[in-house]
Amino acid sequence: MTICFKGNSCKYEIEAVMKLFLPLVTFDFLFEKTVDTGDFCIVSSEEKEDGTQLSVEVSCGDSHLKKDLLITSDDPDGAELNLCRLLYRIMQEITGITPEWGLLTGIRPVKKVNALLDEGCSKEEIFSRLKNKYELSDGKLELSYLTAVTQKKYFDSLDRRSFSLYVSVPFCPSRCSYCSFVSHSIESAGAKKLLPDYVEKLCAEIGQTAEIAADLNLKLDTIYIGGGTPTSLSAEQLEKVMNSLKKSFDISKIREYTVEAGRSDTITEEKLRVIKEYGATRISVNPQTMNDSVLKAIGRRHSAEDVINSFKLARSSGFDNINMDTIAGLPTDTYDGFKNTIDTLCGLDPESITIHTLTVKRSSSLFMQENIDIDSRISDMVRYGQKTLGEHRYLPYYLYRQKNTVDNLENVGYAKKGFESLYNIYIMEEAQTILAVGAAGSTKLVNPDTNKIERLFNYKFPYEYISRYEKMLEKKKKIYEFYSNI
Numbered sequence: 001m002t003i004c005f006k007g008n009s010c011k012y013e014i015e016a017v018m019k020l021f022l023p024l025v026t027f028d029f030l031f032e033k034t035v036d037t038g039d040f041c042i043v044s045s046e047e048k049e050d051g052t053q054l055s056v057e058v059s060c061g062d063s064h065l066k067k068d069l070l071i072t073s074d075d076p077d078g079a080e081l082n083l084c085r086l087l088y089r090i091m092q093e094i095t096g097i098t099p100e101w102g103l104l105t106g107i108r109p110v111k112k113v114n115a116l117l118d119e120g121c122s123k124e125e126i127f128s129r130l131k132n133k134y135e136l137s138d139g140k141l142e143l144s145y146l147t148a149v150t151q152k153k154y155f156d157s158l159d160r161r162s163f164s165l166y167v168s169v170p171f172c173p174s175r176c177s178y179c180s181f182v183s184h185s186i187e188s189a190g191a192k193k194l195l196p197d198y199v200e201k202l203c204a205e206i207g208q209t210a211e212i213a214a215d216l217n218l219k220l221d222t223i224y225i226g227g228g229t230p231t232s233l234s235a236e237q238l239e240k241v242m243n244s245l246k247k248s249f250d251i252s253k254i255r256e257y258t259v260e261a262g263r264s265d266t267i268t269e270e271k272l273r274v275i276k277e278y279g280a281t282r283i284s285v286n287p288q289t290m291n292d293s294v295l296k297a298i299g300r301r302h303s304a305e306d307v308i309n310s311f312k313l314a315r316s317s318g319f320d321n322i323n324m325d326t327i328a329g330l331p332t333d334t335y336d337g338f339k340n341t342i343d344t345l346c347g348l349d350p351e352s353i354t355i356h357t358l359t360v361k362r363s364s365s366l367f368m369q370e371n372i373d374i375d376s377r378i379s380d381m382v383r384y385g386q387k388t389l390g391e392h393r394y395l396p397y398y399l400y401r402q403k404n405t406v407d408n409l410e411n412v413g414y415a416k417k418g419f420e421s422l423y424n425i426y427i428m429e430e431a432q433t434i435l436a437v438g439a440a441g442s443t444k445l446v447n448p449d450t451n452k453i454e455r456l457f458n459y460k461f462p463y464e465y466i467s468r469y470e471k472m473l474e475k476k477k478k479i480y481e482f483y484s485n486i
């Protein structure tokens with residue numbers, strides 16, 4: 001399809017709206033040119049004496065529709081959003097599709113609700129304003145509102161000089177087919193060779209980051225050791241990393257300490273002992289699915305029973321705050337299969353359960369596969385999860401969306417009251433600085449006065465991280481610059 005822009009260049013926004021309705025179509029773009037054959041969309045704006053005349057015209061198969069609107073210079077939505085809304089309504093009529101998230105294509109829908117709550121708006125006002133502006137469905141409005149309300153108290157308790165520390169361990173036992181992270185199979189000869197040097201540099205970076213934090217009088221609030229699968233490290237390596245954290249920071253004052261144990265094929269009694277002994281308060285045991293055939297299809301080398309055993313082992317090792325991750329829409333999974341996953345996890349009764357929706361990114365092996373077997377009832381799976389978790393007293397507390405997610409659905413963390421993960425809330429709502437250490441770590445500096453954000457990226461691959469460590473450390477000096485006036 002050709003999309004032609006006249007008098008404006010809202011390419012990114014218009015393409016995002018088109019993709020809601022035609023996810024598999026590729027688009028050509030023309031600027032200030034005319035098109036009248038084939039499938040096309042013309043998006044035009046023209047300044048007039050009494051305002052801006054907007055117009056969107058779509059010709060798609062046998063359908064042809066055009067909508068116009070005159071807006072004044074003080075229209076709060078501006079030309080861009082009004083053009084998107086015109087296109088949205090046309091495509092809704094042509095395709096018969098009503099996307100549940102409406103026009104909202106951004107990553108953080110809850111931010112919109114939070115902003116309105118801060119303005120003092122009532123629930124009714126919030127619903128009506130977001131519905132009119134973005135055409136959100138009642139279901140997604142309710143989900144966003146509930147999430148915002150659950151997380152609200154955690155923003156009130158935030159110290160302006162607090163930060164969270166992310167420790168990246170980008171290694172896994174094997175690569176899952178849907179994975180788009182920079183994660184290396186621990187079993188490859190290259191990764192095995194790199195690991196001792198990686199752990200050494202990681203510990204060094206932890207120490208140097210602690211010095212920066214101390215110089216700037218920043219207070220460590222939460223720690224998140226993620227990946228990859230941090231428990232891919234041996235118990236000894238894990239102990240080195242956690243000991244380095246203990247020596248470098250005062251962890252007695254932190255409010256949360258998570259270790260993503262992740263896959264059952266890496267969880268042992270000894271590693272759990274190390275995690276507990278060095279102060280972690282929360283772990284994740286992430287099955288993604290409790291169906292053996294699906295686990296096999298995505299490249300996992302453990303069974304659902306292994307997950308149950310790991311969970312029980314974690315409980316008997318003293319962990320009273322366990323999260324379990326699931327993914328709706330995994331290849332070969334079905335509605336009943338997903339239902340089984342949710343029911344089984346509810347039976348285990350962890351403190352939090354996260355429901356992701358499958359995202360197929362270019363860097364995953366799944367992207368290369370033809371005829372991927374994905375069930376068409378993913379919205380129903382997500383709805384079942386939401387309803388069932390609600391019945392088991394789990395409330396949504398963080399929510400985000402990603403590009404290329406099947407059916408444009410969302411990822412939601414649900415937790416029992418008091419077990420919401422602070423780190424997940426702060427990173428998703430960009431409410432607190434995150435200092436990251438390790439390969440592929442991304443530091444996010446948040447100015448508490450202006451909410452301005454700056455990002456610093458560590459080298460992506462472990463071999464680069466090790467060999468260019470000193471150079472990378474140089475970049476961290478920017479943290480001083482950022483905090484110079486705060």
Ligand code: SF4
Nearest residue numbers: 172175176179183228
């Ligand atoms: S466990 Fe997670 S990080 Fe590791 S390969 Fe699978 S999806 Fe990727």
